[in-house]
Amino acid sequence: KAGVTQTPRYLIKTRGQQVTLSCSPISGHRSVSWYQQTPGQGLQFLFEYFSETQRNKGNFPGRFSGRQFSNSRSEMNVSTLELGDSALYLCASSDRGVNTEAFFGQGTRLTVV
Amino acid sequence: GNSVTQMEGPVTLSEEAFLTINCTYTATGYPSLFWYVQYPGEGLQLLLKATKADDKGSNKGFEATYRKETTSFHLEKGSVQVSDSAVYFCAHMYSSASKIIFGSGTRLSIRP
Numbered sequence: 001k002a003g004v005t006q007t008p009r010y011l012i013k014t015r016g017q018q019v020t021l022s023c024s025p026i027s028g029h030r031s032v033s034w035y036q037q038t039p040g041q042g043l044q045f046l047f048e049y050f051s052e053t054q055r056n057k058g059n060f061p062g063r064f065s066g067r068q069f070s071n072s073r074s075e076m077n078v079s080t081l082e083l084g085d086s087a088l089y090l091c092a093s094s095d096r097g098v099n100t101e102a103f104f105g106q107g108t109r110l111t112v113v
Numbered sequence: 114g115n116s117v118t119q120m121e122g123p124v125t126l127s128e129e130a131f132l133t134i135n136c137t138y139t140a141t142g143y144p145s146l147f148w149y150v151q152y153p154g155e156g157l158q159l160l161l162k163a164t165k166a167d168d169k170g171s172n173k174g175f176e177a178t179y180r181k182e183t184t185s186f187h188l189e190k191g192s193v194q195v196s197d198s199a200v201y202f203c204a205h206m207y208s209s210a211s212k213i214i215f216g217s218g219t220r221l222s223i224r225p
Contacts, residue, residue: 004156006156031211033211033212033213035213035215042215042216042217042218043202043213043215043218045212045213045214048211048212050211055211056211056212058212090156090157092157092213094211096211101159101162102159102206102211102213103159104149104156104157104158104159105156106155106156107155107156
C-alpha cells in the first residue's frame with residue numbers, strides 16, 4: 001500500500017509570492033490534515049479536509065487555505081508569503097473515525113527568502 | 114484547553130541504557146494517545162498508540178501505558194540503541210476530529 005505522498009519535497013520562494021503544496025493520501029483514506037512544523041512553535045494544526053469539505057481549522061491567518069479534490073488529494077496554498085512561513089509542512093491521512101491512526105508524509109520544506 | 118506536555122530535551126544516553134520520556138496531557142473525554150518519532154529530514158512515523166484507559170501500546174521495544182488517573186502516557190524502552198536517536202513526540206487525538214495535538218518533542222541522542 002503506497003504511503004502519503006507530498007510534493008514537492010523542497011521549495012524556495014520569495015516574500016510576497018504564493019505557493020501551492022500537494023498531498024496524496026493513502027488509498028481509501030478520505031481525511032487529509034495539514035500541519036506546520038517550526039523550531040519555535042513546534043507542530044501546529046492548520047486544517048483538515050474530509051470529503052472535499054474543511055472540517056477543522058487551526059489558528060492561522062486567512063493567507064493559509066486549502067482544498068480537497070474528489071479523489072481525496074489535497075492542496076494547501078499560502079499567499080503573500082512571509083519569512084515566518086518558512087517551515088516543514090506535513091500532511092497526514094486517516095480514515096477518520098474508523099481508525100484513529102494518522103499517517104504522515106515526508107513533508108515539504110518551504111524556505112521563504 | 115487540550116494540550117500535551119512532554120519532558121524537555123535533549124536527552125543523551127549510552128547504548129543499552131533504560132529510557133523514559135515523560136508525557137502528560139489535558140483533554141476532555143477520552144482521546145487516543147500516540148507516540149510519533151521523527152528521524153532527521155523525515156516526516157513523522159507512528160511509534161505506538163493506545164485508544165483507551167489502561168491500554169498499553171508497544172512497538173520495537175518501546176512501550177507506553179494510557180493512565181487516565183494521572184493523565185499520562187510515558188514512553189519507555191529497556192535498552193536503547195544508537196538507531197533510536199531521533200525526536201519523539203507525544204500526542205493525542207479525538208477520532209471525531211482528526212486533529213492531533215502534539216507535545217513539543219524530545220530529542221534523544223544515544224552514544225555508542
